[in-house]
Amino acid sequence: MNPRLSLLLIGLAGLAVAFAPLPVQPIAPQERTFEIDARQYAYSPSELQVNHGDTVTIQLVSTDVVHGLYIDGYDISVEADPGQTASLTFIANKSGSFRFRCNVTCGAMHPFMIGKLNVGIDNWLYRSIGLATLAIFGTVISMRQKA
């Protein structure tokens, strides 16, 4: 195939990989409750997996100082005093991987107190792997073209 044409095709494939909407599997929404322990400077568990559409309740328990939990992308948060439980409920209506982080200054490593919420599959992880693979193909093809 004409190398220019194949590069064009790769470019189009790249756009598709980056922007095409992913099919959401129709899984019946569930209610899920997680209890998360917060301590300086980690959450436990630090990774949550839910499905798109689930109603998620997080019960945040702080074991030392005041900690918070703020979910990137959803822009919602909750704060827990030492020894207390605070609760946050939301509907996981955005897919992908979201960091949650402490939003109450709790000590030195506070800015790095981070966990991960996965809603459905990690959209960007798979898209980026697809894009990287296409990119390598494109580069090798353009190398052939010159050779």
Next chain:
Amino acid sequence: MAKIELTRSPFIKNALKSRYPQLAVFIIMLVGYIFAILAGLIGTPVGSHNFSIVFVWIAWWAVLILVAVPFFGRGWCAVCPIPLPGEWLQRGAILSPPGKRPKWLNLRVPKMFRNIWMQNISFLLLALFSSVLLTTPNITGIVLAAMLFAAIGLSTIFERCAFCRYLCPVGGFIGLYSQTAPIELRIKDKQVCVQCEGKPCYNGSELGYGCPWDVFPGGLSKNTYCGLCMECIRTCPHDNIAVNLRPFSADLAKPSTRIDEAFKAFIMLGSAMIYAGVLLGPWGAFKDAAYNVGTSAWFMYVIIFLAIIFGILPGFFTLGILKTKSRLPVKHCFASLATALIPLGLMFWVAFSLSFVLTNASYIVAALSDPLGFGWNLFGTTNTAWQPMLTSILAPGQTLALVGGLIWSARTAQKASSEINISSIPTIVYSFILTLVMFWLLL
């Protein structure tokens, strides 16, 4: 693509030739730097409210890694305040041309140190203590002060700016990545230099100082060791120095053969990956280990850190090289092909820094109003709440940076390997695998 000579514009040329614009920026920078030291030492111990942490590790870092290095190469070094007091002391002058006699000892740096291993080590030392450094204002203040005093001390012993050239931990990686920038300082005509008497650009003249970075501008072929101090523009009597706009990463077309530079590439690449995992990952145990300096967990962290940088990453890379048949020594192939890791590493840092900077940028607004954390409210923004910014573009932005870095490094690998006539495939596969790891850590 052709080069565009920026210094052809009389405005740019005069601005670079005159000492005053640079001096004005220098003074602002120096004041800011000294303020950062003081803030670190006397300000609040709460990092996120202290000028030294917020301005050095969020604001300055963001500008450096996202703008200055990718677009201006060593542009930061052109305005960096760290070597200034030492240079002034060494010259016995701030603005006037140099005296006849060298001040102080003016020794030449011993040959065994004339490479970037000291910079590699100084960067690694900071890297191993980085969790404490990034979060504790005191430590940041002390490190900033130590750099200033080291620069002053070295300039009383050695000629030119030995600190910048051989020791500065920041200068080491700026130099490495400055090769990718679309800006360069070069001579216009080699022949003019050959016939030039006295080589004032290197030796100094009544117009200015000899190159503080100990390079002969006539021989410059890459950005790594030119600090863009602009002295040679001032001293060259033949108007033979130009600042050019050029294609990105033009320097990488000629791969380096130096092992110290190759390892700098691995150090930077590995550090970006380790930071992405330790600082931005969900694993609390790593953070504890990195933060609790002196404990056995920390020593494990140090060992793993060094093993990744000096063992695992270069090890697999070498295995890849051994698969390609070449008559050249492995060392030579290693150094040349490591050139391909320079754009990759830069984009790893960009992707890492994006999330770090965007989630913490709101601290800048608060710290501006109350830089020492004493409860001031200079601009009425002290109580600005922490708020991560642009989190929705973070994942696409990081993907773009990482995929872009991969393409860039694959193309660099092709050029480097055609230079030495071996296959680029192992290097490309290696870059691809590291990029996947980075996706997994960041996305």
